[in-house]
Every structure is written in structure tokens, then in C-alpha cells.
Amino acid sequence: MLEATSLRAGYGPVEVLHDVSLTARAGEITCLLGRNGAGKTSTLKALMGLLPLTSGTVTLDGEALHDLPAHEIPKRGIGYVPQGRRLFKELTVAETIEVGLMTRGEGRATREWVLDLFPRLRERLNQQAGTLSGGEQQMLATARALCLRPKVLLLDEPTEGLQPSMIELIRDVTVKMRDEGYAILLVEQRMDAILALADRAVFLETGRSVETADAARLHADPDLLHHRLGV
Amino acid sequence: MEFGPHLLLAVLEGLVTASILSLTAMGLSLVFGVMRVVNVAHGEAFMLGAVLAWWVTGLVAGHPAVGFVLAALTAPLIVGALAAASDRLVLKRLNYDPDRTIVATIGLLYIAQQTTLMTFGPDARPVEPPFNQRIALPWLERTEEGWTWFYPWGLSITSYKLFVIAAAAAILVAIWLVITRTRAGLLMRATQQDSETAQAFGIPVGTVYSVVFGIGAALAALGAVLVVPIQQAHYLMGGEPLLLSFIVVIIGGLGSLPGTVIAALLIGLSDGIISVFFSPTLAKIIATLLVAMVLVFRPQGLLGKAQT
Known part of the structure; x- marks a missing residue:
């Protein structure tokens, strides 16, 4: 289980993450959602140690990752599929x-x-x-x-710009990995993908995690997604 | 001497220059390719290698080959360690910012020069070659009896110069194999392609940078060890290899290793031939002009890839 609490991080003097907390559980797909610029990609980079934290903690199965050098973090068992x-x-x-x-x-x-x-x-x-x-x-x-x-797979918009058959394939693999017990943290923009895949969703707004919802609630309350991500 | 033998001599001398140059420029190219750092102090790694080679050979008595082998083993190692240390102490702390690393390496250049001057003095120091037989070279000439071999007066090369060419070629092949065939080379290439993502796959980018900076300087030092039996060691000798290495790296394409070798051959041979038939100054003028032309018509260099 990957657990992040109260992450603050930024590029030089510009702070982009003000207070992000989230948990990615084994055997679940946790979707990280938010509008453009909410800090989704920055959150993943911060988890990987590529964006220096000013405060907050990251632990994987109880082991602290936030004070490790960036190249040691993947060795603890985090696979990263970066944006682009x-x-x-x-x-x-x-x-x-x-x-x-x-x-x-x-x-x-x-x-x-x-x-x-x-x-x-x-x-x-x-x-x-x-x-x-x-x-x-x-x-x-x-x-x-x-x-x-x-143990944990971080996926940053893995289906961006792909043709439908490829989207299908990547999605199948994601589900397969979930069923094999991986903890998956997925950044995704497409509503249908979120509803089909997410076991849990964490909403980000301007660098803060504002709400967490499980799959049942996402399906029961379709307005939630529109309200949080609405265009 | 007639034109043919004269040209052969010029080509051989040019090959010696090209061999040394390709080692030195390879170091510069490697550092730029992987770290995107323009190392202005690269010529001083060459100079330090030469001066250390003189110092080491002076420490041991006996056959000159003993001292030479010792110098070839220790000088690149010492220079490489110094470079890796300066990467840790200086470049890393500047976050490899392109402008500030140029200024910092200019600083390293003067520190290296002045330290050498104060430690070893201003004299030019010769190193005795490990072996130095003169080898007369034959030439083919048409006489009444048809084609015959003969040995024109003055057409000769020393065994040491042939050794320099062979050694440089062997070292270049070895580097190529390390970069393309080994795990260490794979780590270097992955870092070169995308250093941030390399970290996300467990590659200690900081260590890779220090090692690459050290190897780059060690290559220059190795070239210098090979050259000191031909050319004396002196604390100001770093300027010309630096200039020529930049010329070679720009013509070959920044960061392209095959391009670097081709450009070193081009510059080395033209330098040898033009110096023999005209003057060394003209050779430098033409090389510099060539750089200007390459920058105008093919800014990425002969084998470089256009930035996307």
C-alpha cells in the first residue's frame, strides 16, 4: 500500500502541490482526477522523488520513501509510466x-x-x-x-492520443495487473475510462486533494464527476 | 623528395595528429553528449595528463618503457579522478546549468594551469619514447625494367608513431564496445536520452555524470600520454587540443561518437597535409573556416541529429 500524506512540493520557488494526501491499495485502481493544472502529474513526480518535497511523507508498506534519493525509490517497487x-x-x-x-x-x-x-x-x-x-x-x-x-504502478494518462484498439489493450493490461494484486494509481481524463476502471477516485484541485470517493459513489452520483471535472 | 612520397609522409603525420585528436575530442563529445556540459577545461585535462606523464616517468629508473607504461596507467586515472571530484564539488552544485558550467570550467582551466606552473615550473619537459626505431618506407617507381620498389631519402616514420596510431584505434574500438555492448554503457545512453526518466528506473544519474566527466578527462589525458614522447609537456599546451577538439566535435556533430572520429580524421589529415605542403597556420585557418561553413550549412554537424 502506497500512502502519501500532506505533500507539499514545487519547482524552485513556485509551489504547485500545497496539500496532497492519497492512498493506493493493492488490488485496486485508484484514479487521480482533476482539471488541467490541478497537479496530477506533479503528484506522481513527487511520489517518484523527481519533484523535491518541502514537507509531507510517502510510505510504501510502512517504509518511508520521501527521504530516499530519487533513483532509490523505484527499487522499492514502484513502476512509473510517465506522461508522454x-x-x-x-x-x-x-x-x-x-x-x-x-x-x-x-x-x-x-x-x-x-x-x-x-x-x-x-x-x-x-x-x-x-x-x-x-x-x-x-x-x-x-x-x-x-x-x-x-508493487505499485503509476500510470500518467496512458491512453492519451491512442487509437481505440490500443486504448482497449492498455486498459485490459491495467485491469489484469489490478487483478494480479498490483496497486495502481492512474491519472485519467476520460469519463468513460474513469467510471469503468476506478475502484476509488482522489480529486485534486489547485494542488490540494479535496475529496476521495469509491466506485459505488462515482456510479451513484454522476454529478460528482461533472462537478469536479466539469468543462 | 617527389610529390608521391612527400604526400605519404604528410598522410602518416596527419594520422598521428588525428589519432591523438580523436581521443581528446571523444572525451569532449562524450561529456557533452551525456551531460550537455561544454567543458572549457578539457584542454587542461590533456595538459595535466602530459605533465603527469613526464613526472611519473621521472620517478622510475631503468628502461623508458617501464616509466611509459606506468604513466599510461596512472596519469589518466589521476586526471579522471580529479575531474570526477570537480564534477562533484563544482558542476553538480550548479545543477549543470549551461551558462554557469561554462564559466565554472573556465575557472577550473586557470586553476589547473596555475597549479601546474607553481608545482612543476614553466619549462617544457620531454619524455623518452619507450621505443623509437626509424622505419624507412618503400615507394613504387617506374623504371626501364617496369615498377620497382625503392626507399626514397627522408621517407620514414618511427615505430613509436605507428604505435600511437594503433593504440588510439584500439582505445576507440574499446570505448565503442563499452558504450554499445555493456550495462555501464546502457546506463550512460539511457541517462543521455532522458536523465529524469533514467532516475525513475533506478539509474543514479549523479554518479553516471561524475563517471562520464572522469572518463572524458581521462581520454584527453591518455591522448596526452601518447603524445608526450613526440611533443613536450608544458603548462600552456592545453589550448590547441581544446580548440581542435571543439572544431572536431562541432564538425562531427555534438554528441555523435562516429561523427567525432570522422571529423578527427578529416581535421588531422588536412592538418598534416597542409602543414607539410604549405604552413601550419594555413591548416588552422582552413579548419576554422570549415567550422564556420558547417555551422552555416549543417549546424547539427556531419552526423549530428537536428534538435527536435
Whole structure:
């Protein structure tokens, strides 16, 4: 279980997260919701240690992560699929997967497991990541994070800009990981995806977590989403 | 001497220059490629390597080869360690800000120069080559009996210069293999592509930067160790390798390692040939002009990729 309490963080003197608390439980998809600029991506970066915290705590199964250097945090078991995929563009698919495997010293078995999840990647092992199609890049970004065999998976808008069949595939994998017991923290903008996937939702507004709702409440009260995210 | 043998001699001398230059420029290119730092103090790593090579060879008695091997092992190591330490102490604290790292490395340049002057003095120091046989080179000439080999007067090279060319080639191949085939190389390339995401996959980017900065300086020092038996060590010798390395790196494409080697060959050979037939000054003028032309017509360099 990943637990963050009262996170404050910012870029230099500009504070973007004022008070964010959230919990991502194993076997659940927790959606992180909010309008543009509410601090969703910044929250994920803060959890990964890429955005320095000024106060607040992050713990994974009771172990404090907030005072670890950024490169130690993934080794505790957090896989990160950043916004815009952020692949190592000139590395091949095989090399990218190797980087993921090295993070936590995973071996051949994990490599096979990940390639079985995304058979398309197996056909493109020697291709440079930057030359893959958008959907394949998203598969690779997801595969890279799964190579850690993480306890928690952070997904930042994984279906942004993809064609429907790819969205379907990424969503299937997300659900599969949830059912295997991973804790998933998902940033998502599409209403239908939120309603279909979320076991729990945390709403952010201008750098503060303002409300948490479970799936039952999201379905019972459709106005909640419109009120919080309404355009 | 006739034109043909003369040209062969110029090409060989140019290859020696190109070998040293490709090592030095490779260090600069590696540092820029991975860290996006323009290291103005790179020439001083070369100078320190040369001066340390002289100092180390002076410590041991016996055959010159003993001192040379010792220098080739220790000088790059010491210079690399100094560079890694200055990365930790200075560049890291500037957050690798592009403008401030340039100013900081100018500072490192003067510190290195003046420390060397105060420690070892202003004299130029020779180092004895480990071996130095003169090898006469044959040339083909048409006589009444057809094509025959003969040895033109003055057409020769020393065994040490041939060794420099071979050693530089071997070192370049080794670097290439490390970068493309090993895990350490993979960490470096991932950091180069996206340092923030690299951290999210457990790569200690700070350590990678220090190591790369150290390797970059060590390559310059290694080039200098190879060159001191040909050219004397002096505390002001860092200027020319710095200028030529920048020329090579700009022509080859910033951060492109194959481009760096090609450009080093181009600059080294043209330097050798033009220096022999015309003058060394003209060689520098043409090299600098070439940089201007590359910047105008192909700003990303021969093999560089356009920034997107």
C-alpha cells in the first residue's frame, strides 16, 4: 500500500502541490482526477522523488520513501509510466526492457512475462524506441515499468492520443495487473475510462486533494464527476 | 623528395595528429553528449595528463618503457579522478546549468594551469619514447625494367608513431564496445536520452555524470600520454587540443561518437597535409573556416541529429 500524506512540493520557488494526501491499495485502481493544472502529474513526480518535497511523507508498506534519493525509490517497487511516455528514444526495444529489468535485478523470467503481455514488442526487439508507432511506444513504456515487477504502478494518462484498439489493450493490461494484486494509481481524463476502471477516485484541485470517493459513489452520483471535472 | 612520397609522409603525420585528436575530442563529445556540459577545461585535462606523464616517468629508473607504461596507467586515472571530484564539488552544485558550467570550467582551466606552473615550473619537459626505431618506407617507381620498389631519402616514420596510431584505434574500438555492448554503457545512453526518466528506473544519474566527466578527462589525458614522447609537456599546451577538439566535435556533430572520429580524421589529415605542403597556420585557418561553413550549412554537424 502506497500512502502519501500532506505533500507539499514545487519547482524552485513556485509551489504547485500545497496539500496532497492519497492512498493506493493493492488490488485496486485508484484514479487521480482533476482539471488541467490541478497537479496530477506533479503528484506522481513527487511520489517518484523527481519533484523535491518541502514537507509531507510517502510510505510504501510502512517504509518511508520521501527521504530516499530519487533513483532509490523505484527499487522499492514502484513502476512509473510517465506522461508522454518519455522513452529512451535511441535505445532499442530490447535495451529499454533491459534498463527496466536492471532496476530491481529482474531476469529472464520477467522479460518473457512482459513480452508475452505485449507480443508486438517481441517482433520489434531490435527497433529503436523512437521509431515505434504511438501505441507500440505506450506498450514499451508500460512494459518498461512492469519489468520492475513493482508493487505499485503509476500510470500518467496512458491512453492519451491512442487509437481505440490500443486504448482497449492498455486498459485490459491495467485491469489484469489490478487483478494480479498490483496497486495502481492512474491519472485519467476520460469519463468513460474513469467510471469503468476506478475502484476509488482522489480529486485534486489547485494542488490540494479535496475529496476521495469509491466506485459505488462515482456510479451513484454522476454529478460528482461533472462537478469536479466539469468543462 | 617527389610529390608521391612527400604526400605519404604528410598522410602518416596527419594520422598521428588525428589519432591523438580523436581521443581528446571523444572525451569532449562524450561529456557533452551525456551531460550537455561544454567543458572549457578539457584542454587542461590533456595538459595535466602530459605533465603527469613526464613526472611519473621521472620517478622510475631503468628502461623508458617501464616509466611509459606506468604513466599510461596512472596519469589518466589521476586526471579522471580529479575531474570526477570537480564534477562533484563544482558542476553538480550548479545543477549543470549551461551558462554557469561554462564559466565554472573556465575557472577550473586557470586553476589547473596555475597549479601546474607553481608545482612543476614553466619549462617544457620531454619524455623518452619507450621505443623509437626509424622505419624507412618503400615507394613504387617506374623504371626501364617496369615498377620497382625503392626507399626514397627522408621517407620514414618511427615505430613509436605507428604505435600511437594503433593504440588510439584500439582505445576507440574499446570505448565503442563499452558504450554499445555493456550495462555501464546502457546506463550512460539511457541517462543521455532522458536523465529524469533514467532516475525513475533506478539509474543514479549523479554518479553516471561524475563517471562520464572522469572518463572524458581521462581520454584527453591518455591522448596526452601518447603524445608526450613526440611533443613536450608544458603548462600552456592545453589550448590547441581544446580548440581542435571543439572544431572536431562541432564538425562531427555534438554528441555523435562516429561523427567525432570522422571529423578527427578529416581535421588531422588536412592538418598534416597542409602543414607539410604549405604552413601550419594555413591548416588552422582552413579548419576554422570549415567550422564556420558547417555551422552555416549543417549546424547539427556531419552526423549530428537536428534538435527536435
